[in-house]
Amino acid sequence: SMLPGILALALHTGAIVAHLTGRFSESLTLRADAPTGLNRYAWEVLPRVTPNLLAFLLYRWEVIMRETAVLGILGIHTLGFYIDSSVAEFRFDRTLLLILATVMLNLAVDALSRGLRKRLRLKPGLGL
DSSP states (O other): OOHHHHHHHHHHHHHHHHHHHHHHHHTOOOOTTOOOTHHHIIIIIHHHHHHHHHHHHHHHHHHHHHHHHHHHHTTOSSHHHHHHHHHHTTOHHHHHHHHHHHHHHHHHHHHHHHHHHHHTTOOSSOOO
């Protein structure tokens, strides 16, 4: 089943994003008259952290899309699995089509991510 792999990837990605967002939020200078508790987080920290959080999420999404080919070679049913199977069966026409599909998928994810960054006015880097 793919469930353990999905859970492991979700946990790994969540930990990376939480770590990077936490490191960024440590460098914030909060106002002296800012509210405390949940109101401080909701009205002071979250609006300032959100652009970088979205940039981190888009970056991880791009990385995960690229990792699907590697995971497929390891036996998980992704595009990489079908590419590896078609190579083993000497079906190079199918291999070429699947590789082109993988390239097009990655280009589409990059274009969508770039468009979202531009629309949300996010910086191209990770902001660290």
